[in-house]
Amino acid sequence: MRSFSSFSRFLLTVMLPLVLNAIAEEQAAIELPVQSGPAALPVPNPTKSLWVDTPGANPLGKEGSTGALTHDADICIIGSGITGVSAAYHISRLLLEEGVDGKDLKITILEARDFCSGATGRNGGHLTPAFFQGVVGYSALYGTEEAVRAIALEQHTSSSIVRLIKKTGAEAAVDLVEGGHTTLLFTKPEVVVAKADYAAAKAAGINVDSVKFLSEDEVKETYGAEYPAIHAPGHNLWPLKLVTHLYNLTKDTLGSKLTLHTNTPVTAIAPIIATSDTSSRRWNLTTPRGPVACSYVLHATNAYASHLLPHMHGPSGIIPTRGQIIALRAAASLDNITKSSWDGNDGFEYWFPRPLAGDETEPLVILGGGRESTKPKFELYTVDDASVNPVVGDTLRRFLPAAFPGKYEAGREPEMEWTGIMAYTKTHDPFVGPVIDPAQPDAHKGQYIAAGYTGHGMPRAYGCAEAVAGIIVADIAGKEYTVPDWLPRHYLTQNRLHE
Numbered sequence: 001m002r003s004f005s006s007f008s009r010f011l012l013t014v015m016l017p018l019v020l021n022a023i024a025e026e027q028a029a030i031e032l033p034v035q036s037g038p039a040a041l042p043v044p045n046p047t048k049s050l051w052v053d054t055p056g057a058n059p060l061g062k063e064g065s066t067g068a069l070t071h072d073a074d075i076c077i078i079g080s081g082i083t084g085v086s087a088a089y090h091i092s093r094l095l096l097e098e099g100v101d102g103k104d105l106k107i108t109i110l111e112a113r114d115f116c117s118g119a120t121g122r123n124g125g126h127l128t129p130a131f132f133q134g135v136v137g138y139s140a141l142y143g144t145e146e147a148v149r150a151i152a153l154e155q156h157t158s159s160s161i162v163r164l165i166k167k168t169g170a171e172a173a174v175d176l177v178e179g180g181h182t183t184l185l186f187t188k189p190e191v192v193v194a195k196a197d198y199a200a201a202k203a204a205g206i207n208v209d210s211v212k213f214l215s216e217d218e219v220k221e222t223y224g225a226e227y228p229a230i231h232a233p234g235h236n237l238w239p240l241k242l243v244t245h246l247y248n249l250t251k252d253t254l255g256s257k258l259t260l261h262t263n264t265p266v267t268a269i270a271p272i273i274a275t276s277d278t279s280s281r282r283w284n285l286t287t288p289r290g291p292v293a294c295s296y297v298l299h300a301t302n303a304y305a306s307h308l309l310p311h312m313h314g315p316s317g318i319i320p321t322r323g324q325i326i327a328l329r330a331a332a333s334l335d336n337i338t339k340s341s342w343d344g345n346d347g348f349e350y351w352f353p354r355p356l357a358g359d360e361t362e363p364l365v366i367l368g369g370g371r372e373s374t375k376p377k378f379e380l381y382t383v384d385d386a387s388v389n390p391v392v393g394d395t396l397r398r399f400l401p402a403a404f405p406g407k408y409e410a411g412r413e414p415e416m417e418w419t420g421i422m423a424y425t426k427t428h429d430p431f432v433g434p435v436i437d438p439a440q441p442d443a444h445k446g447q448y449i450a451a452g453y454t455g456h457g458m459p460r461a462y463g464c465a466e467a468v469a470g471i472i473v474a475d476i477a478g479k480e481y482t483v484p485d486w487l488p489r490h491y492l493t494q495n496r497l498h499e
């Protein structure tokens, strides 16, 4: 790699309309004492996203929002994003595989707004597993074995999703693109961190053979940006269509035993006083359409988790954090842009070109980021995805024309702009397993959670849902759950009590 301190490099760097090296400040902001109470429910009338609001894209949008409500189920899943629907899929599959007699087990999914209209319906569309990123930090915090598992979880999740899509012939239905992923390294500290993580991963025995470091000349030649980069395998897709496909597969297995009620927020959960009736359920869920009684409850509510679980608000729990996206038409052909997905600036910016549709000649590029321009707030503790932040929008509009001269037209307005709510945690890792309130450890028996992916959920949520589904099915079967090799132990709620 060429020297970084050349004058031209410095000039280009300062010309980027970005706040650089802001990651440490964001982390400090996350760790500040509680700035607000529990999260609100998802707000009505969210901004329109490409994934949800393209005509015909969300056939399940209003499913089960009118008519009779399911008043009784074995398992209630709250939230219809990738976590909730993946959990339903895994539970149905595991019941069959484990030989548990699940013939009559009923699952209902309750969703506050339209189907999959949370983060999964509003995100950046990347399915990018880590290959080596974060290994140094993980090893320091939790030891090398856990660092290896953190990578393994992402590899397991991404390859499982891609395998399932291919096995069920759904590549076209979900717009799966194997375009690889490129990380632009704008500053010297980013290069230093990347090299250290790469070396640590290699030393820990992680396979990094498919990872390539590119010099700024190589990047300029192939991609037209003048920064060094890292290239690795990766996919992009239409997240809501993947979740719809997972729902369809689950429905094929469970038939009428699976129900979905959109536009049905759960507003409270109360224990049901046990009666002599042995079939009595444990939990009574309140919705505006009436109560739902369940034996098991899965909180797949991500950013909104603390609304129903107030002990999870603030830095020791889940902080709702608003992300913003623009869909910008490129000024060059798809061949020139390439099919790679991208990130840069410590992951604050991320983008990829959509496959060409109809008679399009230049691709529509989905770009997210810009939160660092709101520092010191970073859009933390913001649940309002019905509005956009103009400061963030301005940064997003100026970024691609500056980073890829000639490929984007300066001043061009995006075709769409929307926000979505991510779920930040202090360690950036999700909570997976039984709900545990340290102040009353036995108060939530039968309630489970998988949430808190900190803006990096596509290569983790489906795997975390697999784990929590396994925990629930083991409990139903009266068996001990065997934690898979690929699941970081520190994701498990029982190991998170002292954060």
Ligand SMILES: Cc1cc2nc3c(=O)[nH]c(=O)nc-3n(C[C@H](O)[C@H](O)[C@H](O)COP(=O)(O)OP(=O)(O)OC[C@H]3O[C@@H](n4cnc5c(N)ncnc54)[C@H](O)[C@@H]3O)c2cc1C
Residues within 6 Å of the ligand: 041, 042, 078, 079, 080, 081, 082, 083, 084, 110, 111, 112, 113, 115, 116, 117, 118, 119, 120, 121, 122, 123, 124, 125, 126, 127, 128, 264, 265, 266, 267, 300, 301, 302, 303, 304, 305, 307, 308, 322, 323, 324, 325, 350, 368, 419, 420, 421, 422, 450, 451, 452, 453, 454, 455, 456, 457, 458, 459, 461
């Ligand atoms: C702008 C943005 C960009 C992102 N980009 C990427 C990316 O490119 N790659 C990546 O890997 N990750 C990305 N993420 C993160 C990723 O989208 C999430 O980690 C993932 O979608 C989380 O899935 P989930 O099912 O857990 O949560 P969600 O999809 O948010 O689903 C939770 C659901 O629960 C519902 N709900 C909440 N409370 C209740 C209640 N009380 N009753 C009923 N329903 C309720 C919500 O309405 C919502 O539909 C991004 C996120 C955002 C917001």
Ligand SMILES: *[C@@H]1O[C@H](CO)[C@@H](O)[C@H](O)[C@H]1NC(C)=O
Residues within 6 Å of the ligand: 059, 173, 174, 241, 242, 244, 245, 248
């Ligand atoms: C799922 O099923 C619905 C309705 O049955 C159908 O319209 C839709 O195309 C299917 N979606 C995917 C992605 O398989």
Ligand SMILES: *[C@@H]1O[C@H](CO)[C@@H](O)[C@H](O)[C@H]1NC(C)=O
Residues within 6 Å of the ligand: 271, 272, 273, 284, 285, 286, 290, 291, 293
């Ligand atoms: C559940 O709560 C509702 C009020 O929301 C109440 O009317 C109902 O009796 C409760 N059901 C059980 C089984 O406790």
Ligand SMILES: *[C@@H]1O[C@H](CO)[C@@H](O)[C@H](O)[C@H]1NC(C)=O
Residues within 6 Å of the ligand: 224, 332, 335, 336, 405, 406, 407
């Ligand atoms: C891509 O675009 C740049 C600038 O617009 C141009 O110089 C280059 O030749 C193009 N490359 C390809 C492969 O079309």
